[in-house]
Amino acid sequence: MPAALLVSYPATDGARFDRDYYIATHLPLVREKWGTHGLTDAIGMWPDDDAPAHVAVALLTFRDAGARDAALASAEAGAGAVFGDVANFTDIQPSAQLLTVA
Template identity: 50%
Template sequence: MTEQNAPAIVYVSYQGTPQTRFDRDYYVAHHLPLVVRSWQRHGLESASAFFPAVEASGTIAICEIRFRDTAAMEAAFAAPETPAVMADVARFTDVQPDLARAVAL
C-alpha cells in the first residue's frame, strides 16, 4: 500500500490551561457531528475526541480524524463545508487548533 492509498490520519489538538475556555459538551455533541456530516461524503471514516485525565496546562483536547486516504483528506479540507466547520471552533473555544498529519511507520 502506498502512502497515497494508506489511511490519512490527522490529529487536531488544543493547547491551554485549566482556565482556557473549552466547552467539552458542545465539542462532543455539536462540533464532532458537524465534522462528520461535512466530511463523511468526502471519505472521512471517523472522528474521535480525547481529553486529558487530569486538568493541567498543556493539551486540553485532541481529536483524531481518519480519512480513507490522502485524496479523501484533501477533498474534505477543500470542500465547501469546511469554512463552516472552522467557523464553529469559536463556539467552543478561543484557542486555535493545531493540526498534525500522522503517517504509519
C-alpha cells in the same frame, strides 16, 4: 493507505473550551460534513492528568490522503462549516497535523 488529521487544543491560562458543545455539536458536524469526503472516524479525547499540555485532541481518520485533503479544501465542508464552528466552543487556536496511518 489511510490518512488522518490530528487536531489539538493547547492548554492556555484562561482559555475557554466547551466540552459539551464539542461532543454534542462539533463532532457530529465534522462527521456530517467530512463523511462525504471520506472521513471514516472522528474521535475526541481528553487528558486524564491535572496539568495537561492540551485540553482536547481530536483524531480524524480518512480513507486516504486525497480524501483528507479534499475535505480540508472543500469550501462548504472545510472553512465554511467545520472551521467556522470552532469559535462556538473555544477561543483556543487549534493546531493541526497531517498524518499517515500505518
